[in-house]
Amino acid sequence: MTNAISALQTEPRGSLGTTILRIALGLTTLFTWFDNVGKDFYDGDNFPGFFNWAFTPAEEGGNGSSLGFVESIIDNTLLAAPEFFGWLLTLFELFIAVGLLLGLFTRAASLAAIGFFASLFLVYAGGEEWIWTYVLLTAAAVTVFLNWGGRFLGVDQVIAENQGESPATLIW
Protein backbone atom coordinates (compact mmCIF):
# COMPACT_ATOMS: atom_id res chain seq x y z
CA MET A 1 0.00 0.00 0.00
CA THR A 2 2.78 2.39 0.97
CA ASN A 3 4.62 1.52 -2.23
CA ALA A 4 1.47 2.06 -4.29
CA ILE A 5 0.93 5.50 -2.76
CA SER A 6 4.56 6.53 -3.18
CA ALA A 7 4.45 5.37 -6.81
CA LEU A 8 1.54 7.75 -7.41
CA GLN A 9 3.49 10.62 -5.86
CA THR A 10 6.57 10.17 -8.02
CA GLU A 11 7.52 10.23 -11.69
CA PRO A 12 10.43 8.46 -13.34
CA ARG A 13 13.38 10.77 -14.02
CA GLY A 14 12.94 12.44 -17.38
CA SER A 15 9.31 11.35 -17.77
CA LEU A 16 7.34 12.10 -20.94
CA GLY A 17 5.55 14.97 -19.17
CA THR A 18 8.81 16.60 -18.07
CA THR A 19 10.22 16.19 -21.57
CA ILE A 20 7.23 18.06 -23.04
CA LEU A 21 7.97 20.90 -20.61
CA ARG A 22 11.69 20.93 -21.41
CA ILE A 23 11.30 21.05 -25.18
CA ALA A 24 8.46 23.60 -25.18
CA LEU A 25 10.38 25.79 -22.74
CA GLY A 26 13.53 25.50 -24.86
CA LEU A 27 11.64 26.44 -28.04
CA THR A 28 9.93 29.39 -26.35
CA THR A 29 13.24 30.71 -25.02
CA LEU A 30 15.09 30.16 -28.31
CA PHE A 31 12.48 31.90 -30.48
CA THR A 32 12.28 34.79 -28.02
CA TRP A 33 16.10 35.03 -28.05
CA PHE A 34 16.16 35.20 -31.87
CA ASP A 35 13.42 37.82 -31.79
CA ASN A 36 15.35 39.88 -29.21
CA VAL A 37 18.60 39.61 -31.18
CA GLY A 38 16.75 40.71 -34.34
CA LYS A 39 15.48 43.79 -32.52
CA ASP A 40 18.91 44.58 -30.98
CA PHE A 41 17.26 44.24 -27.59
CA TYR A 42 20.48 43.24 -25.84
CA ASP A 43 22.36 46.27 -27.12
CA GLY A 44 23.63 48.48 -24.29
CA ASP A 45 21.70 51.44 -25.70
CA ASN A 46 18.36 49.60 -26.04
CA PHE A 47 18.47 47.24 -23.10
CA PRO A 48 17.77 49.85 -20.35
CA GLY A 49 14.66 51.00 -22.22
CA PHE A 50 12.86 47.79 -21.33
CA PHE A 51 13.34 48.33 -17.60
CA ASN A 52 12.35 51.98 -17.87
CA TRP A 53 9.13 50.87 -19.58
CA ALA A 54 8.52 48.13 -16.98
CA PHE A 55 8.61 50.56 -14.04
CA THR A 56 6.85 53.48 -15.75
CA PRO A 57 3.26 53.86 -14.46
CA ALA A 58 0.60 52.27 -16.68
CA GLU A 59 -1.20 55.61 -17.19
CA GLU A 60 2.02 56.95 -18.72
CA GLY A 61 2.26 54.04 -21.14
CA GLY A 62 4.49 51.71 -19.11
CA ASN A 63 3.83 48.37 -17.46
CA GLY A 64 3.44 49.86 -13.97
CA SER A 65 5.52 47.21 -12.19
CA SER A 66 5.34 47.89 -8.48
CA LEU A 67 8.17 46.12 -6.64
CA GLY A 68 10.44 48.98 -5.57
CA PHE A 69 13.23 46.77 -4.27
CA VAL A 70 13.47 45.04 -7.68
CA GLU A 71 13.71 48.41 -9.43
CA SER A 72 16.44 49.44 -6.98
CA ILE A 73 18.45 46.24 -7.59
CA ILE A 74 18.14 46.68 -11.37
CA ASP A 75 19.19 50.34 -11.17
CA ASN A 76 22.31 49.40 -9.21
CA THR A 77 23.34 46.36 -11.25
CA LEU A 78 22.01 45.88 -14.78
CA LEU A 79 21.54 49.56 -15.56
CA ALA A 80 24.90 50.49 -14.03
CA ALA A 81 26.70 48.46 -16.72
CA PRO A 82 24.15 47.82 -19.51
CA GLU A 83 26.75 46.90 -22.14
CA PHE A 84 28.22 44.14 -19.98
CA PHE A 85 24.87 42.81 -18.75
CA GLY A 86 23.45 42.98 -22.28
CA TRP A 87 26.12 40.57 -23.45
CA LEU A 88 25.78 38.43 -20.33
CA LEU A 89 22.04 38.15 -20.86
CA THR A 90 22.53 37.26 -24.55
CA LEU A 91 24.72 34.30 -23.60
CA PHE A 92 22.68 33.37 -20.53
CA GLU A 93 19.40 33.12 -22.46
CA LEU A 94 21.07 31.21 -25.28
CA PHE A 95 22.54 28.72 -22.79
CA ILE A 96 19.09 28.17 -21.25
CA ALA A 97 17.42 27.80 -24.66
CA VAL A 98 19.93 25.36 -26.20
CA GLY A 99 20.38 23.42 -22.96
CA LEU A 100 16.65 22.85 -22.54
CA LEU A 101 15.94 22.16 -26.19
CA LEU A 102 18.69 19.56 -26.55
CA GLY A 103 18.52 18.24 -22.99
CA LEU A 104 22.19 19.20 -22.64
CA PHE A 105 23.39 20.05 -19.11
CA THR A 106 19.71 20.26 -18.30
CA ARG A 107 20.14 20.45 -14.52
CA ALA A 108 22.32 23.56 -14.88
CA ALA A 109 20.19 25.06 -17.68
CA SER A 110 16.94 24.55 -15.78
CA LEU A 111 18.45 25.98 -12.59
CA ALA A 112 19.52 29.05 -14.59
CA ALA A 113 16.01 29.16 -16.09
CA ILE A 114 14.43 29.18 -12.62
CA GLY A 115 16.49 32.26 -11.72
CA PHE A 116 15.79 33.94 -15.07
CA PHE A 117 12.02 33.39 -15.16
CA ALA A 118 11.55 34.13 -11.45
CA SER A 119 13.45 37.41 -12.01
CA LEU A 120 11.14 38.27 -14.92
CA PHE A 121 8.16 37.50 -12.66
CA LEU A 122 9.50 40.01 -10.11
CA VAL A 123 10.20 42.62 -12.80
CA TYR A 124 6.63 42.40 -14.20
CA ALA A 125 4.85 41.88 -10.85
CA GLY A 126 2.06 44.32 -10.04
CA GLY A 127 1.90 45.70 -13.59
CA GLU A 128 -0.30 45.36 -16.64
CA GLU A 129 1.55 42.36 -18.12
CA TRP A 130 -0.29 39.00 -17.85
CA ILE A 131 1.69 37.67 -14.86
CA TRP A 132 0.55 34.06 -15.37
CA THR A 133 3.05 33.78 -18.23
CA TYR A 134 5.91 34.04 -15.74
CA VAL A 135 4.21 31.74 -13.24
CA LEU A 136 3.92 29.06 -15.95
CA LEU A 137 7.53 29.62 -17.08
CA THR A 138 8.96 29.43 -13.56
CA ALA A 139 6.87 26.39 -12.60
CA ALA A 140 8.02 24.61 -15.78
CA ALA A 141 11.69 25.34 -15.06
CA VAL A 142 11.30 24.10 -11.46
CA THR A 143 9.68 20.88 -12.70
CA VAL A 144 12.36 20.25 -15.35
CA PHE A 145 15.05 20.75 -12.70
CA LEU A 146 13.48 18.56 -10.00
CA ASN A 147 12.42 15.83 -12.45
CA TRP A 148 15.73 15.61 -14.35
CA GLY A 149 14.24 16.74 -17.64
CA GLY A 150 17.24 15.81 -19.80
CA ARG A 151 17.16 12.11 -19.03
CA PHE A 152 14.64 11.27 -21.74
CA LEU A 153 15.23 12.24 -25.40
CA GLY A 154 18.08 14.46 -24.24
CA VAL A 155 21.87 14.55 -24.58
CA ASP A 156 22.12 14.15 -20.80
CA GLN A 157 20.80 10.62 -21.23
CA VAL A 158 23.96 9.72 -23.19
CA ILE A 159 26.28 11.67 -20.87
CA ALA A 160 24.82 9.98 -17.78
CA GLU A 161 25.21 6.62 -19.49
CA ASN A 162 28.93 7.21 -20.04
CA GLN A 163 29.93 9.44 -17.14
CA GLY A 164 27.47 8.56 -14.36
CA GLU A 165 26.20 11.36 -12.16
CA SER A 166 27.54 14.89 -12.62
CA PRO A 167 29.37 16.70 -9.81
CA ALA A 168 26.83 17.60 -7.13
CA THR A 169 24.20 16.36 -9.64
CA LEU A 170 23.87 19.94 -10.85
CA ILE A 171 25.12 19.76 -14.43
CA TRP A 172 23.39 16.91 -16.29
Place this chain on the structure above:
Amino acid sequence: MIGRPIDRFVDWLNDRAAGLSRDTSGTASAASPTWPIALARILLGVLWLGSLRWKLPPDFESDGETSLRQWLELEVEHAAFGVYGDIIDSVVLPNFTLFAWLVFLAELVVGLALLLGIATRPAALLGLLMSLNLLVGLLDVPGEWPWAYVLMAMWHGTILVSNADGLWSARALLPGGNRPLAQSSTS
Protein backbone atom coordinates in the same frame (compact mmCIF):
# COMPACT_ATOMS: atom_id res chain seq x y z
CA MET B 1 -16.40 7.15 -18.21
CA ILE B 2 -14.67 9.41 -20.76
CA GLY B 3 -11.49 9.12 -18.68
CA ARG B 4 -11.00 5.39 -19.38
CA PRO B 5 -10.01 5.65 -23.08
CA ILE B 6 -7.82 8.65 -22.24
CA ASP B 7 -6.12 6.67 -19.43
CA ARG B 8 -5.53 3.76 -21.80
CA PHE B 9 -4.09 6.08 -24.46
CA VAL B 10 -1.79 7.78 -21.92
CA ASP B 11 -0.61 4.42 -20.55
CA TRP B 12 0.14 3.30 -24.12
CA LEU B 13 2.00 6.57 -24.76
CA ASN B 14 4.07 6.21 -21.59
CA ASP B 15 4.84 2.58 -22.46
CA ARG B 16 6.19 3.71 -25.84
CA ALA B 17 8.17 6.49 -24.14
CA ALA B 18 9.68 4.02 -21.67
CA GLY B 19 10.71 1.87 -24.65
CA LEU B 20 12.55 4.81 -26.21
CA SER B 21 14.62 5.53 -23.11
CA ARG B 22 18.27 4.67 -23.67
CA ASP B 23 19.49 5.65 -20.22
CA THR B 24 21.19 2.58 -18.81
CA SER B 25 23.01 4.49 -16.08
CA GLY B 26 20.40 3.37 -13.60
CA THR B 27 19.42 6.95 -12.85
CA ALA B 28 16.50 6.97 -15.28
CA SER B 29 14.58 4.59 -13.07
CA ALA B 30 15.12 6.74 -9.98
CA ALA B 31 12.06 8.58 -8.81
CA SER B 32 11.35 12.30 -9.08
CA PRO B 33 8.64 14.12 -7.15
CA THR B 34 5.18 14.60 -8.62
CA TRP B 35 4.41 17.64 -6.45
CA PRO B 36 5.67 20.26 -8.97
CA ILE B 37 3.21 18.89 -11.55
CA ALA B 38 0.42 18.64 -8.96
CA LEU B 39 1.13 22.24 -7.94
CA ALA B 40 1.02 23.33 -11.60
CA ARG B 41 -2.35 21.54 -11.98
CA ILE B 42 -3.71 23.58 -9.06
CA LEU B 43 -2.23 26.81 -10.46
CA LEU B 44 -3.80 26.15 -13.88
CA GLY B 45 -7.14 25.53 -12.15
CA VAL B 46 -6.81 28.94 -10.45
CA LEU B 47 -5.80 30.50 -13.80
CA TRP B 48 -8.94 29.23 -15.58
CA LEU B 49 -11.25 30.16 -12.70
CA GLY B 50 -9.62 33.59 -12.38
CA SER B 51 -10.17 34.24 -16.09
CA LEU B 52 -13.93 33.90 -15.53
CA ARG B 53 -14.13 37.18 -13.62
CA TRP B 54 -14.19 39.27 -16.82
CA LYS B 55 -16.69 37.05 -18.68
CA LEU B 56 -19.41 36.52 -16.12
CA PRO B 57 -22.99 35.93 -17.31
CA PRO B 58 -25.46 37.27 -18.16
CA ASP B 59 -23.64 39.96 -20.22
CA PHE B 60 -20.16 38.33 -20.17
CA GLU B 61 -18.50 41.70 -19.59
CA SER B 62 -16.51 43.40 -16.85
CA ASP B 63 -15.91 47.10 -16.21
CA GLY B 64 -12.57 48.38 -17.44
CA GLU B 65 -11.46 45.16 -19.14
CA THR B 66 -11.67 43.93 -22.72
CA SER B 67 -14.88 41.94 -22.96
CA LEU B 68 -15.27 38.48 -24.45
CA ARG B 69 -17.11 39.96 -27.43
CA GLN B 70 -14.28 42.49 -27.98
CA TRP B 71 -11.68 39.69 -27.89
CA LEU B 72 -13.68 37.77 -30.51
CA GLU B 73 -13.90 40.90 -32.67
CA LEU B 74 -10.10 41.30 -32.36
CA GLU B 75 -9.71 37.68 -33.51
CA VAL B 76 -11.73 38.51 -36.62
CA GLU B 77 -9.89 41.79 -37.28
CA HIS B 78 -6.42 40.27 -36.83
CA ALA B 79 -7.06 36.68 -37.91
CA ALA B 80 -3.83 34.77 -38.62
CA PHE B 81 -5.89 32.22 -40.56
CA GLY B 82 -8.70 33.58 -42.71
CA VAL B 83 -10.94 30.56 -42.19
CA TYR B 84 -10.71 30.93 -38.41
CA GLY B 85 -11.70 34.61 -38.59
CA ASP B 86 -14.56 33.72 -40.95
CA ILE B 87 -15.93 31.11 -38.52
CA ILE B 88 -15.80 33.55 -35.60
CA ASP B 89 -17.43 36.24 -37.74
CA SER B 90 -20.18 34.16 -39.33
CA VAL B 91 -20.92 31.52 -36.67
CA VAL B 92 -19.72 32.59 -33.23
CA LEU B 93 -20.48 36.33 -33.12
CA PRO B 94 -24.06 36.01 -34.51
CA ASN B 95 -24.73 33.44 -31.74
CA PHE B 96 -22.65 35.21 -29.11
CA THR B 97 -24.74 34.32 -26.05
CA LEU B 98 -24.69 30.60 -26.82
CA PHE B 99 -20.92 30.52 -27.39
CA ALA B 100 -20.24 32.79 -24.42
CA TRP B 101 -22.08 30.31 -22.19
CA LEU B 102 -20.10 27.44 -23.73
CA VAL B 103 -16.81 29.25 -23.09
CA PHE B 104 -17.86 30.15 -19.54
CA LEU B 105 -18.97 26.61 -18.67
CA ALA B 106 -15.93 24.98 -20.30
CA GLU B 107 -13.51 27.22 -18.38
CA LEU B 108 -15.48 26.70 -15.16
CA VAL B 109 -15.45 22.90 -15.54
CA VAL B 110 -11.76 22.72 -16.53
CA GLY B 111 -10.79 25.13 -13.73
CA LEU B 112 -12.68 23.23 -11.03
CA ALA B 113 -11.53 19.82 -12.28
CA LEU B 114 -7.85 20.83 -12.34
CA LEU B 115 -8.05 22.66 -9.02
CA LEU B 116 -9.68 19.74 -7.23
CA GLY B 117 -8.04 16.90 -9.17
CA ILE B 118 -11.29 15.35 -10.43
CA ALA B 119 -11.40 13.87 -13.94
CA THR B 120 -7.98 15.44 -14.36
CA ARG B 121 -7.07 13.88 -17.70
CA PRO B 122 -10.30 14.74 -19.56
CA ALA B 123 -9.99 18.26 -18.08
CA ALA B 124 -6.35 18.50 -19.18
CA LEU B 125 -7.29 17.35 -22.69
CA LEU B 126 -10.08 19.95 -22.89
CA GLY B 127 -7.73 22.60 -21.46
CA LEU B 128 -5.11 21.66 -24.07
CA LEU B 129 -7.63 22.12 -26.89
CA MET B 130 -8.81 25.43 -25.40
CA SER B 131 -5.21 26.66 -25.14
CA LEU B 132 -4.55 25.73 -28.78
CA ASN B 133 -7.74 27.56 -29.76
CA LEU B 134 -6.47 30.66 -27.92
CA LEU B 135 -3.11 30.31 -29.67
CA VAL B 136 -4.66 30.13 -33.14
CA GLY B 137 -7.18 32.87 -32.45
CA LEU B 138 -4.82 35.37 -30.82
CA LEU B 139 -1.68 34.64 -32.85
CA ASP B 140 -1.70 37.96 -34.72
CA VAL B 141 -3.63 40.11 -32.24
CA PRO B 142 -1.45 43.13 -31.35
CA GLY B 143 -0.03 43.11 -27.83
CA GLU B 144 -0.47 39.37 -27.40
CA TRP B 145 2.53 37.08 -26.82
CA PRO B 146 1.47 33.81 -28.52
CA TRP B 147 4.10 31.80 -26.62
CA ALA B 148 2.00 32.28 -23.47
CA TYR B 149 -0.62 30.00 -25.06
CA VAL B 150 2.09 27.54 -26.09
CA LEU B 151 3.07 27.43 -22.41
CA MET B 152 -0.53 26.79 -21.41
CA ALA B 153 -0.82 24.01 -24.00
CA MET B 154 2.50 22.59 -22.81
CA TRP B 155 1.36 22.43 -19.19
CA HIS B 156 -1.98 20.80 -20.06
CA GLY B 157 -0.08 18.24 -22.17
CA THR B 158 2.23 17.50 -19.26
CA ILE B 159 -0.68 17.12 -16.84
CA LEU B 160 -2.40 14.83 -19.33
CA VAL B 161 0.50 12.33 -19.40
CA SER B 162 1.59 12.58 -15.74
CA ASN B 163 0.41 11.58 -12.27
CA ALA B 164 -0.85 15.12 -11.75
CA ASP B 165 -3.68 14.01 -9.47
CA GLY B 166 -1.50 11.60 -7.49
CA LEU B 167 -1.51 14.02 -4.57
CA TRP B 168 -3.35 17.14 -3.36
CA SER B 169 -6.45 15.95 -5.23
CA ALA B 170 -9.93 14.67 -4.51
CA ARG B 171 -9.00 11.58 -6.48
CA ALA B 172 -6.03 10.85 -4.21
CA LEU B 173 -8.28 11.17 -1.15
CA LEU B 174 -10.96 8.78 -2.42
CA PRO B 175 -10.49 5.16 -1.36
CA GLY B 176 -9.45 3.21 -4.45
CA GLY B 177 -9.75 6.39 -6.46
CA ASN B 178 -6.20 6.41 -7.77
CA ARG B 179 -5.30 4.61 -10.92
CA PRO B 180 -2.13 2.65 -11.44
CA LEU B 181 -0.07 4.15 -14.25
CA ALA B 182 2.26 2.43 -16.62
CA GLN B 183 4.81 5.16 -15.98
CA SER B 184 4.45 4.73 -12.22
CA SER B 185 5.96 1.29 -12.44
CA THR B 186 9.48 2.55 -12.02
CA SER B 187 11.05 -0.85 -11.63
